[in-house]
Amino acid sequence: MSGDDAASAAAPVFVRLGGHAFMAAVDGVAPLNVGLVVGAHHAVLVDPGSADGDVEPLLAAVAAITEAPLTVVCTHGHADHTGAVPTLAARGAEIIAHRDAGVAEATRTVGDEPLRLDLGGVVVHVEHLGRGHTAADLVIGVAGGEDSGEAAGDEVPDVLFCGDLVREGTDPRFRDSYPQDWVRTLGRIRAAAGEGAIVVPGHGRPVDAEFVAAMRRRMQQGHQLSRDAIREAVGDATKAIPIIPYGPEESRELITRMRSGH
Ligand SMILES: [Zn+2]
Numbered sequence: 065m066s067g068d069d070a071a072s073a074a075a076p077v078f079v080r081l082g083g084h085a086f087m088a089a090v091d092g093v094a095p096l097n098v099g100l101v102v103g104a105h106h107a108v109l110v111d112p113g114s115a116d117g118d119v120e121p122l123l124a125a126v127a128a129i130t131e132a133p134l135t136v137v138c139t140h141g142h143a144d145h146t147g148a149v150p151t152l153a154a155r156g157a158e159i160i161a162h163r164d165a166g167v168a169e170a171t172r173t174v175g176d177e178p179l180r181l182d183l184g185g186v187v188v189h190v191e192h193l194g195r196g197h198t199a200a201d202l203v204i205g206v207a208g209g210e211d212s213g214e215a216a217g218d219e220v221p222d223v224l225f226c227g228d229l230v231r232e233g234t235d236p237r238f239r240d241s242y243p244q245d246w247v248r249t250l251g252r253i254r255a256a257a258g259e260g261a262i263v264v265p266g267h268g269r270p271v272d273a274e275f276v277a278a279m280r281r282r283m284q285q286g287h288q289l290s291r292d293a294i295r296e297a298v299g300d301a302t303k304a305i306p307i308i309p310y311g312p313e314e315s316r317e318l319i320t321r322m323r324s325g326h
Contacts, residue, residue: 103183114147139227162200196246232268
């Protein structure tokens with residue numbers, strides 16, 4: 065194995081976000097955030113990634129933290145988040161996804177009703193807060209734990225895994241998106257994130273509720289500019305690309321999505 069191969073095959077390393085929640089940034093150029101929530105008798109793995117066809121390094125990193133049985137939760141159906149799912153399902157892991165996410169291996173699906181998972185000393189809520197990055201995004205909230213100091217029954221999340229509904233460092237991707245709904249969903253994420261909550265994006269560094277509020281404002285602005293451009297420049301709305309607050313490719317995706325009625 066060459067030095068380069070060794071680097072690209074580097075084992076994921078989970079870092080503790082707080083309480084029972086961990087994350088590992090894996091895979092290449094725009095690293096994907098894989099989440100891990102560890103309870104006394106069960107663990108949840110959020111977005112296993114593509115694993116480049118080999119889940120062993122990921123499972124070894126998980127095993128270094130917990131030996132509890134794993135449930136995999138997919139924030140949405142994009143391949144960079146779910147590529148490893150078939151392999152993990154074949155090994156017997158329970159797979160949870162939104163019913164419309166197109167995750168064929170899902171053993172449990174989430175629709176309008178949120179799902180509450182008690183892992184033992186920590187509770188995970190899996191919820192569809194509305195369309196956005198895709199038609200079938202899920203947000204995974206981690207609440208409580210014996211060291212959180214919260215009263216029993218208080219399940220305000222300390223950590224929220226948001227998949228690509230939230231993106232740090234690079235612009236959001238609109239290819240399969242519902243921009244108008246996305247603005248509203250970001251408002252709900254902002255409201256769900258308690259004071260001091262850690263918000264984990266699909267890609268980029270963990271952020272806070274204020275970042276989500278700023279992302280929402282910017283998207284609202286981008287949405288408005290795109291809508292005006294589509295209305296005014298019937299022929300060529302792409303002329304608005306320089307004034308939309310995203311890169312050219314993302315702005316083009318946004319306009320394309322809005323022109324097709326989303
Ligand atoms: Zn995605």
